[in-house]
Amino acid sequence: MPKFRDDVINHAVTWVEVHRDTKKLAFKLMDKGPWKGVIALTRGGLVPAAIIARELNIFVVDTLCISTYEEQVMGTLNVLKIPERAAAEEGEGWLLIDDLVDTGTTAKEARRILPKAHFATVYAKPKGRPLVDTCVSEVSQETWVYFPWDTEPQYVMPIAHGPRKA
DSSP states (O other): OOOOOTTSEEEEOOHHHHHHHHHHHHHHHHTTOOOSEEEEEETTTHHHHHHHHHHTTOOOEEEEEEEEEETTEEEEEEEEEOOHHHHHTTTTTEEEEEEEEOSSHHHHHHHHHSTTSEEEEEEEOTTTGGGOSEEEEEOOTTEEEEOGGGOOOOOOOOGGGSOOOO
């Protein structure tokens, strides 16, 4: 289970919530195409991109691989892989999908690489929201969203069996 930080509001989303919210995103994107393909901003965008590709009947899927986080700590920005075909077209006609835009650091780099792509995220925080064309839900900057691919269920002791608090 992840280490929860004291300085943020922790919110875990379930597979059902991610699927539901990503389908809402697909509905918002349906009439904005046609699309040449989907680009998942990895790693968080992989699952939403797969759902979007399925729902919009898109068969061309690629990745833009950028790393910035180590656990919950912002690290050095590293571009690990660029989607060559989409980059050659500056992203025009392509959907760029991520799970969440946070501070905008990754989003700014993605926009630099694919300036004409339509950038869509399932969730958005205020600092990064201006960089996104379409999103489903906005969350506070202080919220840390735990996605189901970053967590695993574990047994929790019943309240009656634990230490009592006054």
